[in-house]
Amino acid sequence: xxxxxxxxxxxxxxxxxxxxxxxEAGANAALVKSDSLLAVAEHLKTADGLKFDYLNYITAVDYxxxxxxxxxxxxxxxxxxxxxxxxCYSRNNxxxxxxxxxxxxxxxxxxxxxxxxxxxxxxxxNLKRILLWEGFDGYPLRxxxxx
Amino acid sequence: xxIDSNKDYIYDDxxxxxxxxxxxxxxxxxxxxxxxDPDAWLDEDIKRNIVVTSLDWVINWARRSSMWTAVCYPxxxxxxxxxxxAPRFDGSRFGLEIMRAxxxxxxxxxxxxxxxxxxxxxxxxxxxxxxxxxxxxxxxxCGISGGIFRSGYNVVPGYNKIIPVDVYxxxxxxxxxxxxxGIQQLxxxxxxxxxVPDLDELPNPLKKGTKL
Numbered sequence: 493x494x495x496x497x498x499x500x501x502x503x504x505x506x507x508x509x510x511x512x513x514x515x516e517a518g519a520n521a522a523l524v525k526s527d528s529l530l531a532v533a534e535h536l537k538t539a540d541g542l543k544f545d546y547l548n549y550i551t552a553v554d555y556x557x558x559x560x561x562x563x564x565x566x567x568x569x570x571x572x573x574x575x576x577x578x579x580c581y582s583r584n585n586x587x588x589x590x591x592x593x594x595x596x597x598x599x600x601x602x603x604x605x606x607x608x609x610x611x612x613x614x615x616x617x618n619l620k621r622i623l624l625w626e627g628f629d630g631y632p633l634r635x636x637x638x639x
Numbered sequence: 640x641x642i643d644s645n646k647d648y649i650y651d652d653x654x655x656x657x658x659x660x661x662x663x664x665x666x667x668x669x670x671x672x673x674x675x676d677p678d679a680w681l682d683e684d685i686k687r688n689i690v691v692t693s694l695d696w697v698i699n700w701a702r703r704s705s706m707w708t709a710v711c712y713p714x715x716x717x718x719x720x721x722x723x724x725a726p727r728f729d730g731s732r733f734g735l736e737i738m739r740a741x742x743x744x745x746x747x748x749x750x751x752x753x754x755x756x757x758x759x760x761x762x763x764x765x766x767x768x769x770x771x772x773x774x775x776x777x778x779x780x781c782g783i784s785g786g787i788f789r790s791g792y793n794v795v796p797g798y799n800k801i802i803p804v805d806v807y808x809x810x811x812x813x814x815x816x817x818x819x820x821g822i823q824q825l826x827x828x829x830x831x832x833x834x835v836p837d838l839d840e841l842p843n844p845l846k847k848g849t850k851l
Contacts, residue, residue, distance in 0.1 A: 624793060625757055632792045 502574055505542070506532060521562070521575035529578050530589050536565060536574070537594055543569045547595035550602060552609045554635045559586050559611055580611065590616035608633040698834040702746065702772060703826040704734040709745035709765055714752025716779040716812040723815040733822055742768040747825075748802070749818075753781035753788050754795040766802045774829070776821055777804045780811040787811075 502522060507514055513528035524532050536544040544565035553560045558581045566573040580586040590613035591598040602613040603622040610631035613619055621628065630637050649655050712720060724730045724738070739745040742765045754762060766775070777798050780786030785796035798804055805828060808821035 623757065628792075 502536075502542075505539075506535070509535065521577050523577045523579065526578050526580060526588055529576070530591070530594070532576070533563075533565075533591055533594050536576075541570075543567045544572075544574060545569070547591070547597045547601070548573070550591070550598060550605055552605045552611055552633075554609065554633070556635060557581070559609065561588050561605065561611060563591070585612065586610065587612045587614050589614050590619075592616050607631070610634060694835045695833060696830075699830050699832055702832075702834070703829040706733075706735045706747040706774070706822070706825075707737045707739050707745045708735055708747045708749055709739055709742040709769055711748055711762055711765055712751040713754055713758055713762075714781060716751035716782065719812045719815055719818060720749055720751045720778065723818050728815040728819065730819070730822075733819065733826070735822065742766075743770055745769050746773055748773065748775045749778050750775065750782040750798045750804075751778045751812075753786065754798060754801070755793045756795055757793065759795050759801055762798070763801050772832075774805045774825055775802055776806045776808060776818075776825060778808045778818060778821070779813055780809065783807050783809060 502517075506522075510528055510532060513525050513532055514522055515525055516523035536542050544567045546566040546568050548564040548566055549562075551562050553562065558579045561578045561580070563576040563578075564573060565576065578588050580588055588611055590602055592602060592613070593615065599617065600622060602616055603619060605611050606613060606616075606619055607621040607623050608631055620626070624632070649658060722728060724736065730736055735747065742748075746769070748766055748769065750762070766773070775798065777783045781788060781794075782798050785791075785794050788794040789796045795801060806821045806825045808817055810817050813821070
């Protein structure tokens with residue numbers, strides 16, 4: 493059984509290294525500032541004692557005021573998992589840095605989020621629709637989308 | 640060897656001669672019968688195998704008795720379709736035991752599953768690659784109308800919006816019995832097809848201006 497590491501346990505390790513990067517630490521998830529996501533993810537993946545080397549999934553939630561992109565990371569070595577969240581407040585041009593350069597599995601996951609939620613991933617090698625077709629009008633999983 | 644008391648053994652010479660004469664006379668009598676024609680077997684083939692029927696009937700019988708299916712199983716109905724082919728329901732009783740990986744060798748397309756718009760061009764292409772004559776069975780609620788996903792932004796509301804459908808088999812998913820019934824209905828439909836054109840529909844080389 494994978495032991496979920498609470499966000500607070502990680503925050504104590506991260507906040508000294510990345511001051512101000514963690515906006516909020518809930519019971520299960522850490523809210524990371526968009527600018528520092530790459531650095532935090534890189535650290536979580538490579539740092540000794542963390543080694544979150546497996547990306548379970550990327551998904552996104554529409555809260556009307558902002559979009560939240562959710563990442564779940566697992567350390568196969570230490571048998572732990574952690575959830576990261578990033579918010580973007582723009583509705584017309586929401587942008588989040590891409591994790592594809594760190595986790596290869598992020599490639600298609602980010603394309604799916606882009607396809608259905610319309611969130612752009614900066615630095616993604618091939619950001620285009622994956623499930624829907626070119627020319628589809630809008631992003632169907634947004635709360636305000638209507639056919 | 641013991642002597643059988645029930646059998647009449649002949650010990651007398653004169654009696655033995657008479658017996659011999661009887662046997663010879665019997666042989667001579669039977670030899671007068673005409674000998675059977677040694678070439679009679681040549682006709683048997685013809686006697687046994689000539690059946691008078693229509694060409695339409697024979698062609699339709701061949702077509703409906705060996706329907707090979709193209710692969711098109713986008714969703715869960717595919718499981719019931721596999722069960723239909725497996726030994727318990729044994730689709731081969733109806734001549735469809737062979738699933739073709741190439742649509743060019745298939746006569747029947749069974750649409751076992753929900754079709755998304757993204758997949759639609761591929762299904763259409765599979766259908767177009769099948770050689771004539773070809774038939775389509777819309778299997779399950781999704782195949783008929785899109786089913787519970789009908790109002791989704793990504794689902795084709797029925798295969799008949801993409802390709803012509805011959806038989807609809809309802810259910811979610813339909814049980815193998817239902818699918819077999821649908822296949823039998825299709826076979827009944829095929830049996831009524833006019834397979835051979837009338838003579839005056841064929842090109843006539845004696846007619847002027849006919850292109851062959």
